[in-house]
Amino acid sequence: EPEVTQTPSHQVTQMGQEVILRCVPISNHLYFYWYRQILGQKVEFLVSFYNNEISEKSEIFDDQFSVERPDGSNFTLKIRSTKLEDSAMYFCASSEAGDDSSYEQYFGPGTRLTVT
Amino acid sequence: GESVGLHLPTLSVQEGDNSIINCAYSNSASDYFIWYKQESGKGPQFIIDIRSNMDKRQGQRVTVLLNKTVKHLSLQIAATQPGDSAVYFCADRVGYNTDKLIFGTGTRLQVFP
Secondary structure, three states: OOOOEEEOOEEEEOOOOOEEEEEEOOOOOOEEEEEEEOOOOOEEEEEEEEOOEEEEEOOOOOOOEEEEOOOOOOEEEEEOOOOHHHOEEEEEEEEOOOOOOOOOOEEOOOEEEEEO | OOOEEEOOOEEEEEOOOOEEEEEEEOOOOEEEEEEEEEOOOOOOEEEEEEEOOOOEEEOOOEEEEEEOOOOEEEEEEOOOOHHHOEEEEEEEEEOOOOOOOEEOOOEEEEEEO
């Protein structure tokens, strides 16, 4: 069964450093998402991406964040200058479509980001 | 404002019993609802979804019920098994012009033998 994959599984970085989290969505999916989950809290939407551009972003997704689809398979989340409060589990998700036909979002296993 | 919340933080059931996990949502414009299961250290796993033009949808051992009048959603798991132990989240989408899912806080389901 196709699945979303993410690398690395755990990333430790120092405050102020840049990190890139990588995701490979399901191959025939067209919509891509990043969510995060701070330990013990809700899963929170960050951004959605379609047709090589951001379609929606939350207030969390400020100028320190960016997303990119550098090739036909990868989808990345970059945090330019990490802060302690960026420590969280980051989930990538993808869906076949954004309309009612195939909207289900399938999540990857997550990358645990620890900022020290 | 937008909020999706869960009534019970922890639900303990005996193996073989049926489980019911409840969820309330606040936005009457929510048009799509989805249940996820999250096991420790893993990402949310899709269980079942339902659109606002439906009241009930069944899957394998799971049923989702939607009551739009009281803005309530429930997940029923039949013959609960130890492998069902996890945190269950409901999430909703508010309208067709948004992609984002709004997640609730989660209910931990514990299954005892």
